[in-house]
Amino acid sequence: MNQIREIHALQQLVDRCDAAFWGDVEPQVLAGTRFALKNICTERKINRNVSNRNPVMSETLELPRSKSPNLPTTMKAAVAHAFGQPLKIEQVAVPQPAAGEVLIRVEACGVCHTDLHAVNGDWPVKPELPFIPGHEGVGIVEAVGSETSLVKVGDRVGVPWLYKACGSCEYCITGWETLCPSQQNAGYSVNGSYADFVVAPEAYVAKIPDGLDPVHAGPILCAGVTTYKGIKETEAKPGEWIVISGIGGLGHLAVQYAKAMGLHVAAVDVADEKLELARSLGAEVTVNANSENPIDQVQQQTGGAHGALVTAVSVPAFHQALGMLRRGGTCALVGLPPGEFPTPIFDVVLKRITVRGSIVGTRKDMQEALQFAAEGKVKTTVEVQPLSAINEIFTRLENGEINGRVVIQP
Ligand SMILES: [Zn+2]
Ligand SMILES: [Zn+2]
Numbered sequence: 001m002n003q004i005r006e007i008h009a010l011q012q013l014v015d016r017c018d019a020a021f022w023g024d025v026e027p028q029v030l031a032g033t034r035f036a037l038k039n040i041c042t043e044r045k046i047n048r049n050v051s052n053r054n055p056v057m058s059e060t061l062e063l064p065r066s067k068s069p070n071l072p073t074t075m076k077a078a079v080a081h082a083f084g085q086p087l088k089i090e091q092v093a094v095p096q097p098a099a100g101e102v103l104i105r106v107e108a109c110g111v112c113h114t115d116l117h118a119v120n121g122d123w124p125v126k127p128e129l130p131f132i133p134g135h136e137g138v139g140i141v142e143a144v145g146s147e148t149s150l151v152k153v154g155d156r157v158g159v160p161w162l163y164k165a166c167g168s169c170e171y172c173i174t175g176w177e178t179l180c181p182s183q184q185n186a187g188y189s190v191n192g193s194y195a196d197f198v199v200a201p202e203a204y205v206a207k208i209p210d211g212l213d214p215v216h217a218g219p220i221l222c223a224g225v226t227t228y229k230g231i232k233e234t235e236a237k238p239g240e241w242i243v244i245s246g247i248g249g250l251g252h253l254a255v256q257y258a259k260a261m262g263l264h265v266a267a268v269d270v271a272d273e274k275l276e277l278a279r280s281l282g283a284e285v286t287v288n289a290n291s292e293n294p295i296d297q298v299q300q301q302t303g304g305a306h307g308a309l310v311t312a313v314s315v316p317a318f319h320q321a322l323g324m325l326r327r328g329g330t331c332a333l334v335g336l337p338p339g340e341f342p343t344p345i346f347d348v349v350l351k352r353i354t355v356r357g358s359i360v361g362t363r364k365d366m367q368e369a370l371q372f373a374a375e376g377k378v379k380t381t382v383e384v385q386p387l388s389a390i391n392e393i394f395t396r397l398e399n400g401e402i403n404g405r406v407v408i409q410p
Pocket of ligand 2 (some may be wrong): 078165166167168169170171172178182183
């Protein structure tokens with residue numbers, strides 16, 4: 001209510017300035033109004049871009065950028081200088097937020113397998129060196145650039161993989177910004193959050209809901225939203241069966257999202273302790289694909305799943321998932337092992353099977369995924385480490401020695 005009153009008061013002040021511009025107000029009233037407007041904006045950390053509204057005011061009323069006092073000029077960051085080489089922890093300049101951007105003091109950043117691919121230059125389109133990886137960064141907004149209005153100093157936000165999209169292509173305007181061909185990606189095509197500070201466009205940062213701590217919010221920004229969106233993409237509905245194939249960093253979140261969304265869950269993995277974890281998170285059926293035939297087991301125990309989400313980085317899991325579906329079922333793929341898998345044409349055609357890839361999620365998917373976490377329905381198993389340990393973390397990640405998610409803190 002207070003905020004609405006403030007906005008109303010501000011609007012009245014702006015209107016008085018406008019009236020002054022058209023000659024209806026005495027000069028001293030105008031001067032007083034300018035002064036009051038400036039004070040309110042400064043006090044409330046509101047960064048008004050008044051220049052578009054009134055050309056006179058833009059000359060005479062220079063509103064300060066909102067920012068916390070005493071921001072340093074240099075910061076610690078983990079920087080990739082050469083592909084396949086360890087990251088260097090070094091001092092670099094604190095980035096400045098451009099128009100529409102905000103500066104965030106990083107509190108935590110999840111470590112994703114994609115960061116390792118980025119640093120190793122594994123993918124056809126490589127990041128430009130040097131760069132700072134990290135796309136699960138969460139922190140507090142410390143300064144805002146000009147032309148910002150959605151995010152203010154003191155807000156807690158996340159900087160996800162979908163750092164920015166064009167906003168006007170056929171994908172962006174139809175709710176598929178994740179497919180925007182002009183998108184930029186945090187920690188890949190632009191610097192990410194393996195640092196004390198990161199800048200990001202205010203329109204694409206994720207607002208972290210109250211009650212969700214930064215360490216647990218981080219992994220939701222990539223692992224969480226990826227699995228949540230992937231489950232939606234299977235089109236399985238409450239009361240129906242979904243198979244979660246692979247109960248690792250993504251899969252343990254997928255089981256929780258699926259349960260929170262009212263689905264019955266069958267979990268498939270090759271490690272008994274992972275299946276144990278899936279059971280503790282609510283999976284009703286668990287199948288060890290090493291010791292049992294996962295297709296027969298899932299078909300027998302569920303009658304065939306309505307949806308399957310493949311998070312495993314193992315090619316056979318993709319082929320198996322198709323066999324676990326019932327007629328009309330949909331298989332969504334989020335795991336990214338290199339290679340191809342056989343697709344039985346006869347089954348796909350006669351059973352009307354759908355196979356689709358799924359990559360991260362839109363800003364709306366992100367809001368929903370974070371909200372489930374804020375309500376305690378989804379929780380990542382996390383291990384907190386200092387930023388300085390990043391190279392050892394990468395080695396463990398490469399060797400498959402990490403359970404859940406490692407989250408680094410600067
Ligand atoms: Zn990721
Ligand atoms: Zn676009």
